[in-house]
Amino acid sequence: MPNKITGTQISEAYLKGKLVFEERLALSDAINDLVSNGAMNKSSATDYVRNFLQMMKGMEYQRTLNFNATEYFLSSIYKDYGEKYLTLALSSVQKHLDYYEGIGKSTQKSIRDLVEGYWAKGIVGESIEEHLNNFSEQVKRSLSDDSKKRSVRLSSANKIPTSITVQTTVYRRNPDVVAEALCRAAGSCERCHKPAPFLRAKDGTPYLEVHHKIQLSRGGEDTIENAIALCPNCHRELHFG
Known part of the structure; x- marks a missing residue:
């Protein structure tokens, strides 16, 4: 994937991804359209559209998105689809970051800060159960790494944790x-x-x-x-x- 993906290319990839998600366009056609109109090469087009689809399902993606693309996708998902899908997208990005760092790549601190910023703003409503489950998965991933990898991440980690607002259902017990x-x-x-x-x-x-x-x-x-x-x-x- 090329190092420089322009804002126009990012927005085009997002629009094609939307059409695929809404079942108005086949994935193969979306990729071919991006290539044929000169927006992206086939590798980049495939990665960006597939990553968007993974974000909409809250699933891990392994090919990278640059910071600008991640920021654009998240803000556009919130604007077009609301809180529910933003929560899924943030979870997806978090899983990607954990995967990427887990294989010894860079910490992508700017993207991690972006994700934590969304949680801190209270825009999304993560439940306590979801929060604990997500944190448990992150701990599991960390335990599967060696101490050296954890030390690399710890060296650039924020020392003061961000605070988030979580939603919970409380039952009026007898x-x-x-x-x-x-x-x-x-x-x-x-x-x-x-x-x-x-x-x-x-x-x-x-x-x-x-x-x-x-x-x-x-x-x-x-x-x-x-x-x-x-x-x-x-x-x-x-x-x-």
């Missing part, structure tokens, strides 16, 4: 269900049957967490039959083990 489960447990985890690991500082009661066997987000009932009082270790194991 306090009687929680109280009954705690009373039933009588200070011991209902899974491992060990005493609560510590007492609450504010009132001296055993610290246990009430967990729904079938999560409320998956249609579980807020009932004593669906609730169990757990120590923190068992609670985390049920969620992440």
Whole structure:
């Protein structure tokens, strides 16, 4: 791919990508159109249109986009398709950055800062679950690298993290269900049957967490039959083990 892709070429590639995404043009025709009108060579045209399509699905792409193209694609996606697709596109760019850095390439710090800037502005609404899942995937990728690669990234990383606003759904839980489960447990985890690991500082009661066997987000009932009082270790194991 050539080092210099002009603004006109970027906008043309974006427009062709839109037509493909909206099923108004075949991918092969979009690429051929970009080549035939002199906008791009075939390699660049293929990479840019395919990368746009990956962004619209929130999926990793491996061929690079320069900063100007990434910025144009993100801003145009937000303008044309709204918050939902911007969130997918940002996730896609993040995955590309992790892949690119994971194979020992440059950190592309300007593009990473661009992505973090979008999150910090609060334009997109990432849920807590999505945020934790994305972060977990990033940690997994980092663990697969050696210490030398991590050191290279750390040397250019921002020392002060950006803050983001995440969206969450809060259920109005029945306090009687929680109280009954705690009373039933009588200070011991209902899974491992060990005493609560510590007492609450504010009132001296055993610290246990009430967990729904079938999560409320998956249609579980807020009932004593669906609730169990757990120590923190068992609670985390049920969620992440």
